[in-house]
Structures are given as structure tokens and as C-alpha cells.
Amino acid sequence: MARIKYQYNPDTLRYEPWRLKGKSLRIRTLVLFSVSLSLALVAYSFYTQYVGSIDEIILKQKNHTLKVEWQFLQDRTEKAYAELHQLIEKDDNNYRVILDAEPLQPSERQAGVGGSIKLDTEAFQNFPMVLQNYTSVEKLKHQVDIEVQSYDKLKDMIEDKLEAWASRPAIQPISNKELSKLHMTYGTRFHPIFHKYMAHNGLDFAAPKGTPVYATGDGKVAMAYFSGSYGNVVYINHHYNFETRYAHLSAFAVKEGDQVKRGQVIGYVGNTGNSVASHLHYEVLFKGQHVHPINFFQRDLSNKEYQKLIEVGSQQEHPLD
Numbered sequence: 001m002a003r004i005k006y007q008y009n010p011d012t013l014r015y016e017p018w019r020l021k022g023k024s025l026r027i028r029t030l031v032l033f034s035v036s037l038s039l040a041l042v043a044y045s046f047y048t049q050y051v052g053s054i055d056e057i058i059l060k061q062k063n064h065t066l067k068v069e070w071q072f073l074q075d076r077t078e079k080a081y082a083e084l085h086q087l088i089e090k091d092d093n094n095y096r097v098i099l100d101a102e103p104l105q106p107s108e109r110q111a112g113v114g115g116s117i118k119l120d121t122e123a124f125q126n127f128p129m130v131l132q133n134y135t136s137v138e139k140l141k142h143q144v145d146i147e148v149q150s151y152d153k154l155k156d157m158i159e160d161k162l163e164a165w166a167s168r169p170a171i172q173p174i175s176n177k178e179l180s181k182l183h184m185t186y187g188t189r190f191h192p193i194f195h196k197y198m199a200h201n202g203l204d205f206a207a208p209k210g211t212p213v214y215a216t217g218d219g220k221v222a223m224a225y226f227s228g229s230y231g232n233v234v235y236i237n238h239h240y241n242f243e244t245r246y247a248h249l250s251a252f253a254v255k256e257g258d259q260v261k262r263g264q265v266i267g268y269v270g271n272t273g274n275s276v277a278s279h280l281h282y283e284v285l286f287k288g289q290h291v292h293p294i295n296f297f298q299r300d301l302s303n304k305e306y307q308k309l310i311e312v313g314s315q316q317e318h319p320l321d
Contacts (some may be wrong), residue, residue, distance in 0.1 A: 074133060080140055084147060091150055099157045109146050166262060167239040169216035169296045173246060173282050174205045174269070181206035201290040202245070202283035209278045211269040212253075213246050215260040216284075216296065224252050224267075230281070231273025234266050243288075247281035248272050 092103035185200050219238035227233050230247035234254065237243055250270025260266060271278045284293045 070133075077133065077136055077140060080144075084140065084143060087147055087151075091147065091154065095154050099154065099161060101154075101157060104146075104150055109143060163218075164240050166218040167242060169238065169242055169244050169284050169293070171214065171216050171262060172205075172297050173213050173216055173244075174207050174211060174280055175214075178207050178211040202247075202281050203293045205269075205280040205282060206277065207269045207279065209250050209268070209270055211280075212265045213249065213267045213269060213280055215262055215264045215266050216244055217242065217262050219244075219260060221254050221256050221258040221260060221266070224254055224256050224258075227273060229274045231275060232267065232270060233273075236260060236266070241287045243285040245281075245283040245285075247283075248275045248279060250278075 088109070096103050182203060182205055185204060215236055217236075217238045219236040219242075221234060222237045222243075223233070223235040225233065227247070230245070232249035232252060233245060233247040234249065234252065235243065235245050246267060248270055249267040249272065251268045252266070253268070254260060254264075254266045269278055269280050275281075282293055284291050284296055
């Protein structure tokens with residue numbers, strides 16, 4: 001309920017209710033409106049100058065969010081470049097060195113970078129940072145693609161090397177625990193049965209009959225049969241032009257066509273064929289030519305043990321076949 005104002009009336013000698021009307025009412029209303037309008041204008045001016053409109057506030061929030069996301073993108077791009085550089089370093093200076101492969105040339109890594117970037121640069125003349133970062137990301141993507149291809153090639157080379165290493169004769173065909181004597185009679189020697197000098201293209205491992213004989217590398221049994229000179233003999237064809245032969249066996253543990261792994265038992269020491277004592281005659285061939293088997297034993301031995309084996313084996317002994 002509005003508060004009622006009273007005014008003293010000298011004619012009636014009483015306080016009577018008083019209300020503003022007429023010209024006074026119009027003047028006061030105009031003054032009140034003017035003051036209100038002025039205050040509103042001052043408040044609006046202050047708000048627009050120091051606070052901004054609702055649209056401006058929303059736009060500023062969006063801009064702030066975009067700046068944060070953009071900075072995050074730049075940080076991730078820089079981190080990705082650093083990680084890519086580490087991969088390239090390992091590729092060129094570690095993996096390819098181990099695999100005896102040439103590192104990629106800088107021109108190979110940069111090939112096609114410019115052509116892969118298709119962008120209307122005129123549309124981004126006023127946004128150089130956007131254009132710069134877009135170009136940087138495109139280059140990064142291209143270099144990552146090149147590095148992925150390089151690592152795929154490394155994978156193929158590793159698989160090829162592993163197959164080559166597994167195929168290469170690299171261990172002794174008889175364990176040192178069972179070995180009685182190694183006869184270093186590779187080359188020409190006086191044959192104990194035919195009593196004349198003849199070529200001897202292998203090494204003789206003296207061991208008790210029945211001693212296990214191991215394949216010295218992965219391969220396929222080309223022959224396993226009885227020969228008048230070799231006795232029971234096994235021929236193994238390895239990949240990469242290697243072949244090994246195991247003669248004078250007492251029994252076979254494999255047959256022709258079998259796939260064998262390095263260290264697999266293929267037969268047992270015996271005294272069959274042209275032999276004067278129980279032993280294994282072992283040969284290594286590369287591209288069809290005999291090579292000295294002693295050069296393929298170091299996987300089993302330390303350098304000191306290897307030198308000791310050569311010294312002991314080089315002592316004069318009677319040939320066994």
C-alpha cells in the first residue's frame with residue numbers, strides 16, 4: 001500500500017491528503033525519466049566499454065579455448081618431431097649399421113614433401129601461423145610415412161638375416177663333453193687304409209660310438225644313405241649356398257627330405273665306410289667348394305677356447321679316414 005502524504009490547510013485548519021498533479025506532476029515525471037535514462041546510458045556505456053556484450057563474451061571464451069587447443073597442437077607436433085628424430089637416429093645409426101645397410105639419404109626422406117602439400121595459400125595470407133603449422137604437420141606426416149616404409153624394409157632385412165644366421169653352420173657337430181679328440185687333418189694327408197696321400201676335405205671328431213651328432217645349421221636333408229667311402233652319411237643343404245656333410249655314422253636320426261634345425265640330432269657317431277676308428281668326419285661347403293670347418297665353431301667357444309682347440313687339434317695325430 002502506497003504511503004499517503006498530508007499537507008496542512010490553513011482554511012480548514014486541518015491536515016489533508018496531498019497528491020502531486022498538474023504541471024508539477026509532469027515536471028517531476030520528466031525529471032525522474034531523465035535521470036533514469038541517464039543512469040541507464042552510463043551503465044550501458046560502462047558495460048560495453050569494460051565488460052562487453054554477451055556475444056563478445058562468448059566469442060572471447062571461444063577464442064581462448066581455440067588458443068589453448070592450438071598451443072596443445074603445437075606442443076604435440078614438436079614432440080612428434082622429436083620422437084621421429086629419435087626413430088631416424090636409431091634407423092640410420094643403429095639398425096642399418098647392424099644389418100650392414102646404407103642409411104637413407106636426406107633427399108629420400110624429403111622426396112615429395114612439397115608436392116604433398118596442397119593448400120590455397122592466398123586464403124591464409126592473414127593467418128600466417130595457421131599456414132605455418134599446417135605445412136609443418138603435412139611435412140611431419142610425409143616423413144612419418146617414409147620412416148614407416150623404412151622400418152618395413154628393416155623388418156624384411158632382419159628376417160632375411162635371421163634366416164641366414166640360422167642357416168649358416170655355426171656350432172660343433174659334437175658336444176665338447178663327448179669329444180675325445182679333434183683331428184686337424186684338413187687338406188692332404190696320408191690315408192690310413194689306402195696308404196697314399198689323398199685330399200681330406202673335413203675334420204675328424206673322435207668320440208665313442210653312439211655319440212649324438214648335431215646339425216650345425218638350419219636346412220634340409222639332401223641325402224641320408226650308405227656310401228662305400230663315407231659309410232652312413234648325411235648331406236644337409238642350407239640356405240645361402242652352404243652345405244654340410246656328416247660321415248661314418250653308426251645310425252641315422254633323419255631321412256632324406258627332412259627339415260632340420262641347428263642343434264637337432266641327425267645321427268650317431270660310428271665307424272662305417274673307410275674308417276679305422278669310431279669318429280665323425282665333418283665337411284663344410286660354400287657354393288660347392290670345400291672350406292675349413294674350424295672357421296665355423298666360434299659360436300660355441302670363447303676366443304680363448306677357440307685358440308686352445310686349434311692348438312690341440314694341430315698336434316700330429318694318425319688320421320682316422
